[in-house]
Amino acid sequence: MQTAKQMKQFMEPQSVALIGISRDTGEGAxxxxxxxxxxxxxxxxxxxxxxxxxxxxxxxxxxxxAVNEDVDLAxxxxxxxxxxxxxxxxxxxxxxxxxxxxxxxTDANDDEGKQLQEEINDIARTSQIRILGxxxxxxxxxxxxxxxxFVKIRMEKKPIGVIxxxxxxxxxxxxxxxxxxxxxxxxxCDISFAEGLEYFENDPQTKVVVLHIEGMQDTKRFIDIARHxxxxxxxxxxxxxxxxxxxxxAQSHTGSLIGRNEVWDAALKQSGVIQASDLEExxxxxxxxxxxxxxxxxxxxxxxxxxxxxxxxxxxxxxxGLEIGQLSANTKKLLDAVSPPWLxxxxxxxxxxxxxxxxxxxxxxxxxLEALLSDEHLGAVLFLGATFDEKWxxxxxxxxxxxxxxxxxxxLACCLWGPCGDEAIRGLGDAGKVVGFPTPxxxxxxxxxxxxxxxxxxxx
Amino acid sequence: MQTAKQMKQFMEPQSVALIGISRDTGEGAxxxxxxxxxxxxxxxxxxxxxxxxxxxxxxxxxxxxAVNEDVDLAxxxxxxxxxxxxxxxxxxxxxxxxxxxxxxxTDANDDEGKQLQEEINDIARTSQIRILGxxxxxxxxxxxxxxxxFVKIRMEKKPIGVIxxxxxxxxxxxxxxxxxxxxxxxxxCDISFAEGLEYFENDPQTKVVVLHIEGMQDTKRFIDIARHxxxxxxxxxxxxxxxxxxxxxAQSHTGSLIGRNEVWDAALKQSGVIQASDLEExxxxxxxxxxxxxxxxxxxxxxxxxxxxxxxxxxxxxxxGLEIGQLSANTKKLLDAVSPPWLxxxxxxxxxxxxxxxxxxxxxxxxxLEALLSDEHLGAVLFLGATFDEKWxxxxxxxxxxxxxxxxxxxLACCLWGPCGDEAIRGLGDAGKVVGFPTPxxxxxxxxxxxxxxxxxxxx
Numbered sequence: 001m002q003t004a005k006q007m008k009q010f011m012e013p014q015s016v017a018l019i020g021i022s023r024d025t026g027e028g029a030x031x032x033x034x035x036x037x038x039x040x041x042x043x044x045x046x047x048x049x050x051x052x053x054x055x056x057x058x059x060x061x062x063x064x065x066a067v068n069e070d071v072d073l074a075x076x077x078x079x080x081x082x083x084x085x086x087x088x089x090x091x092x093x094x095x096x097x098x099x100x101x102x103x104x105x106t107d108a109n110d111d112e113g114k115q116l117q118e119e120i121n122d123i124a125r126t127s128q129i130r131i132l133g134x135x136x137x138x139x140x141x142x143x144x145x146x147x148x149x150f151v152k153i154r155m156e157k158k159p160i161g162v163i164x165x166x167x168x169x170x171x172x173x174x175x176x177x178x179x180x181x182x183x184x185x186x187x188x189c190d191i192s193f194a195e196g197l198e199y200f201e202n203d204p205q206t207k208v209v210v211l212h213i214e215g216m217q218d219t220k221r222f223i224d225i226a227r228h229x230x231x232x233x234x235x236x237x238x239x240x241x242x243x244x245x246x247x248x249x250a251q252s253h254t255g256s257l258i259g260r261n262e263v264w265d266a267a268l269k270q271s272g273v274i275q276a277s278d279l280e281e282x283x284x285x286x287x288x289x290x291x292x293x294x295x296x297x298x299x300x301x302x303x304x305x306x307x308x309x310x311x312x313x314x315x316x317x318x319x320x321g322l323e324i325g326q327l328s329a330n331t332k333k334l335l336d337a338v339s340p341p342w343l344x345x346x347x348x349x350x351x352x353x354x355x356x357x358x359x360x361x362x363x364x365x366x367x368x369l370e371a372l373l374s375d376e377h378l379g380a381v382l383f384l385g386a387t388f389d390e391k392w393x394x395x396x397x398x399x400x401x402x403x404x405x406x407x408x409x410x411x412l413a414c415c416l417w418g419p420c421g422d423e424a425i426r427g428l429g430d431a432g433k434v435v436g437f438p439t440p441x442x443x444x445x446x447x448x449x450x451x452x453x454x455x456x457x458x459x460x
Numbered sequence: 461m462q463t464a465k466q467m468k469q470f471m472e473p474q475s476v477a478l479i480g481i482s483r484d485t486g487e488g489a490x491x492x493x494x495x496x497x498x499x500x501x502x503x504x505x506x507x508x509x510x511x512x513x514x515x516x517x518x519x520x521x522x523x524x525x526a527v528n529e530d531v532d533l534a535x536x537x538x539x540x541x542x543x544x545x546x547x548x549x550x551x552x553x554x555x556x557x558x559x560x561x562x563x564x565x566t567d568a569n570d571d572e573g574k575q576l577q578e579e580i581n582d583i584a585r586t587s588q589i590r591i592l593g594x595x596x597x598x599x600x601x602x603x604x605x606x607x608x609x610f611v612k613i614r615m616e617k618k619p620i621g622v623i624x625x626x627x628x629x630x631x632x633x634x635x636x637x638x639x640x641x642x643x644x645x646x647x648x649c650d651i652s653f654a655e656g657l658e659y660f661e662n663d664p665q666t667k668v669v670v671l672h673i674e675g676m677q678d679t680k681r682f683i684d685i686a687r688h689x690x691x692x693x694x695x696x697x698x699x700x701x702x703x704x705x706x707x708x709x710a711q712s713h714t715g716s717l718i719g720r721n722e723v724w725d726a727a728l729k730q731s732g733v734i735q736a737s738d739l740e741e742x743x744x745x746x747x748x749x750x751x752x753x754x755x756x757x758x759x760x761x762x763x764x765x766x767x768x769x770x771x772x773x774x775x776x777x778x779x780x781g782l783e784i785g786q787l788s789a790n791t792k793k794l795l796d797a798v799s800p801p802w803l804x805x806x807x808x809x810x811x812x813x814x815x816x817x818x819x820x821x822x823x824x825x826x827x828x829l830e831a832l833l834s835d836e837h838l839g840a841v842l843f844l845g846a847t848f849d850e851k852w853x854x855x856x857x858x859x860x861x862x863x864x865x866x867x868x869x870x871x872l873a874c875c876l877w878g879p880c881g882d883e884a885i886r887g888l889g890d891a892g893k894v895v896g897f898p899t900p901x902x903x904x905x906x907x908x909x910x911x912x913x914x915x916x917x918x919x920x
Contacts, residue, residue: 028821103813107767109804151848154879166768171846171878214771245784246774249767249808279772279899307567307709308626311674312739314706324705344569348709353563361488386631388611418631419614422882439739 006130007199009097010139010191011181013072013146015044017095019064019086020078023052030150032075033058038152039145046071064089073097075138075148080104081112083134084119091127099148100133106187107135117189124190136186137167140179143205147179155179159207160290161200163193165214181206193222201229208289210282211237211273213264214250223271230272231460234289234453237273238282239264272460274449281445284437288446291435292411294454297379299325300447301372302348303365304384305355309417309440310348313384316441320448324348325378334371338364348384366399373407379454380411380447384440387418397427404433413447415440466590467659469557470599470651471641473532473606475504477555479524479546480538483512490610492535493518498612499605506531524549533557535598535608540564541572543594544579551587559608560593566647567595577649584650596646597627600639603665607639615639620750621660623653624672641666653682661689668749670742671697671733674710683731690732691920694749694913697733698742699724732920734909741905744897748906751895752871754914757839759785760907761832762808763825764844765815769877769900770808773844776901780908784808785838794831798824808844826859833867839914840871840907844900847878857887864893873907875900 018033025034033047033055046067047060054060061067064074064086074095076086080102090098105117117134124131132138138148142155149170158180162169165185181203183196193216200209209229216222229235241250242261268275274289276282300317302324304310317324327335327347335345339354349372354364372381383400387393396416404412412434416424425436437443478493485494493507493515506527507520514520521527524534524546534555536546540562550558564570565577577594584591592598598608602615609630618640622629625645641663643656653676660669669689676682689695701710702721728735734749736742760777762784764770777784787795787807795805799814809832814824832841843860847853856876864872872894876884885896897903 103816104800104802108802110802113802164768166766168766168768168846168877171848212768214768240768240771240775242775243778245778246771249774249806250771278776278901280901306626306628308624308628308672308674308700311700311706311710314709315700315702316738318703318705340564342564342568342570342573346709356563386628388631417628441738442740 002128003130003195004198004202006097007195009072010099010130010132010183011141011199012144013043013097015046015070015072016148017046017048017064017067017071017074019048019074019076019090020082021047021049021055021060022077023049023055025056032077032148032150035147035149035152039147039155041145043072043144043146044069064093064095067093071095073099073148075099075101077101077150080116080134084116084123087120087123087129087131091123091129096128096130098129098131099136099138100131100186101136101138101148101150103135105134106189117187121189130195131190132183133186134189137170137184139184140170140182142180149184153179158290159205160210160286161203161206161208162210162212163196163200164212166212169212188216192216192218194218194225197222197225197229197235201225201233207233208286209233209235210286211235212282213237213239214241215247219267223267226268226273227271227460231457235271235273236276236282236285236289237268238276238279239268272453272456274453280442284442284446285449287429288413288435288450289453291429291432292380292413292450293409294457295379295411295447295451296409296454297325297377298451298455299323299378300380300382301325301327301375301378302382302384303351303368303372304348305352305365305386306384306417307350307352309384309415310350313348313382313440313444316444320444322444322448322451328375328377331371331375335368338367362395362399366403369399369403370406373403373410373412378410379451380413382440382443382447383412383414385414385416387416387420387424390420393420393424393427397424397431400428400434401431411447411450413437413443415443462588463590463655464658464662466557467655469532470559470590470592470643471601471659472604473503473557475506475530475532476608477506477508477524477527477531477534479508479534479536479550480542481507481509481515481520482537483509483515485516492537492608492610495607495609495612499607499615501605503532503604503606504529524553524555527553531555533559533608535559535561537561537610540576540594544576544583547580547583547589547591551583551589556588556590558589558591559596559598560591560646561596561598561608561610563595565594566649577647581649591650592643593646594649597630597644599644600630600642602640609644613639618750619665619667620670620746621663621666621668622670622672623656623660625674626672629672648676652676652678654678654685657682657685657689657695661685661693667693668746669693669695670746671695672742673697673699674701675707679727683727686728686733687731687920691917695731695733696736696742696745696749697728698736698739699728732913732916734913740902744902744906745909747889748873748895748910749913751889751892752840752873752910753869754917755839755871755907755911756869756914757785757837758911758915759783759838760840760842761785761787761835761838762842762844763811763828763832764808765812765825765846766844766877767810767812769844769875770810773808773842773900773904776904780904782904782908782911788835788837791831791835795828798827822855822859826863829860829863830866833863833870833872838870839911840873842900842903842907843872843874845874845876847876847880847884850880853880853884853887857884857891860888860894861891871907871910873897873903875903
């Protein structure tokens with residue numbers, strides 16, 4: 001219960017102290033106070049800087065002990081050598097949640113770093129304090145316009161919770177929602193994955209939980225909690241530091257113990273955590289799970305405007321273990337009615353010949369999608385299209401969003417190939433019904449994982 | 461010699477006949493004549509349509525035999541049943557290069573298609589005619605503003621030659637140069653990969669040759685020619701139709717014989733052809749080979765602004781068989797001078813701590829890149845950065861392009877992670893010195909293939 005309260009202080013602080021905040025607020029100053037004002041954070045802010053009386057019009061305090069108000073969260077941004085003393089002062093002021101931004105603790109190549117870490121650990125052990133970091137970008141919460149990251153980030157109120165061990169995931173996910181809520185564990189001397197997972201599991205604003213894992217101390221506890229979370233929310237993980245050389249580098253990045261790959265792979269699988277094979281898939285899966293419903297049947301239908309991409313799709317499904325279903329007799333009949341007589345109707349459905357011979361070029365496509373989305377044997381539908389120009393793209397995206405809206409329980413993914421595919425995919429994302437990819441293989445890998453989780457969910 | 465002349469007629473026609481061109485030139489009419497005028501094609505155009513006297517102000521002819529001028533290339537766009545008669549008329553008019561756009565020959569599910577194909581083959585066998593298609597988008601050449609594709613395409617004068625078996629590659633490569641020159645083989649009843657490769661090998665406007673292969677008849681000849689081409693130009697291939705189900709689909713897509721995967725993999729490797737594992741890698745490799753020089757040494761240096769991405773990079777290199785080199789003593793010394801004393805200098809070089817402690821945030825990055833680009837033990841440099849906002853991105857891209865310009869013989873690739881990474885990567889592409897990727901793994905896979913070809917080139 002105590003931890004749950006403290007996690008709210010980290011994630012939803014109503015008051016923050018910025019200990020060691022600089023007077024330099026210009027460009028390139030990485031000033032958290034400036035960022036908080038820019039974001040429009042509505043909580044109370046107590047800047048602490050002994051050599052200033054105000055910064056950006058906000059009254060500053062000479063030390064944290066001079067702040068005689070309740071402080072949910074203290075963010076310490078000084079160089080490492082000052083940190084133990086400041087943590088002690090926070091403890092005296094009865095502050096229970098502290099983020100330590102500085103680098104150079106267990107991640108450093110010297111004894112001083114390790115010794116400083118020990119001092120901090122000692123204070124934490126003998127008090128109620130919970131610590132995030134050191135070497136952290138802190139926390140972010142788009143729903144209250146808050147982030148302690150010293151790099152200014154873009155946030156959006158998306159139902160995605162991120163727990164990571166590197167600041168780079170705070171800069172934002174390309175092509176993605178950016179950050180709904182996030183925790184950077186940094187060196188994870190105290191707060192770790194388990195605490196983050198517990199917060200997100202119980203957070204009604206979070207639908208998908210996303211983990212970047214280098215390593216951790218207490219894997220057993222993590223696995224128990226992850227399994228529990230995965231029963232109600234998809235949990236997606238990228239496990240890095242897989243090679244021996246990488247494990248060594250992780251040791252000096254965040255001081256993490258890495259553990260053996262096979263053990264990790266098995267543990268994540270058992271917990272129902274969906275493991276991404278690389279950074280791109282990590283993003284693709286996050287997008288997929290935040291937009292699409294689960295698959296009721298373990299096979300897909302494919303509508304393609306290119307026979308060539310259809311073949312690429314068959315290869316991709318074979319490789320990802322995703323089944324392309326047989327079309328029902330009724331679906332076949334519907335498709336036969338719109339296609340030229342010489343065309344062999346099978347799944348993937350090549351819709352281009354019908355489009356070329358129909359008086360209305362889009363009509364066969366609409367009919368084809370409708371037929372597959374209504375086919376009860378198929379658990380999801382993949383559309384393979386191409387982008388030609390803006391007008392065509394707008395019509396295509398509208399058509400796809402409408403088809404998805406009519407079949408809200410069946411996942412619809414698409415690949416939009418061509419020179420303006422990026423924009424079209426982003427456009428789709430904004431409607432939040434269909435998930436788009438630039439190549440068939442990426443769409444297939446995402447659907448294969450959606451299928452994997454849909455199956456797992458029944459037995460977790 | 462005869463074939464070389466005919467391939468020029470397909471690729472660089474100075475006069476084209478459009479047989480069966482429609483009077484309908486409005487939106488969605490897919491009218492080649494309209495496209496040619498829009499592109500600004502400067503060659504002579506002879507539209508053939510018995511029911512019109514002019515289309516878009518261009519005089520039309522009642523039949524191809526009524527055109528009493530030299531015609532380099534005839535493009536037949538009628539339904540399939542008329543094609544044999546029209547090919548015969550072209551033969552009578554002494555036309556030696558014909559593109560057949562219609563579908564429904566060996567790609568059809570009926571006997572009529574196969575019979576029509578036989579008729580065409582008979583004519584070709586007993587004449588000098590060379591045929592491209594049927595079921596083809598034809599040819600494209602950005603250097604003369606020419607394409608016979610009925611879908612209007614975007615072309616750019618890029619040194620990339622594409623040979624493909626599906627029209628979708630004519631719509632354009634996303635993120636890429638689009639089409640410099642292209643041939644869609646379609647069903648490949650006559651002109652196939654060998655003829656295309658010979659053209660591109662001898663074409664001074666083409667530096668990289670890119671193949672989309674479903675299958676072919678004469679693999680032995682292809683392999684001989686590909687090996688010859690790969691001695692002077694990189695040849696990148698995507699082999700599709702790998703699974704049994706896909707092979708069956710390819711049979712009804714272009715009537716191709718597929719062949720066994722292992723045989724293909726070995727044959728491509730022996731010929732020095734770089735094989736892409738999926739569509740995305742196909743594009744990434746095309747971009748890489750068209751921009752970067754070859755690697756002189758088989759190991760890379762990495763500069764990263766994120767320790768987390770550095771670890772992802774080590775994992776990726778391990779998986780792709782790309783070596784991260786040891787830094788020379790001199791390089792280490794240079795990096796030590798700009799970094800905080802507690803930082804352990806190794807490859808990947810984590811440059812962020814230096815950037816945070818330097819009076820000028822970009823200076824350590826410039827020095828770090830310079831140190832690695834000058835290190836003779838390293839064959840290429842990979843930079844892992846993040847994009848924050850437009851101003852930062854512009855500065856970063858300029859810095860990277862300048863570094864690459866100072867080291868023109870050493871490949872420089874980068875990963876730009878973050879919400880505006882796409883635009884930054886496109887910006888880099890325009891300068892044509894550095895190749896950018898959205899994730900470390902994609903950059904690594906591309907460099908691994910660059911290394912593979914750089915090594916192979918010595919023994920081909």
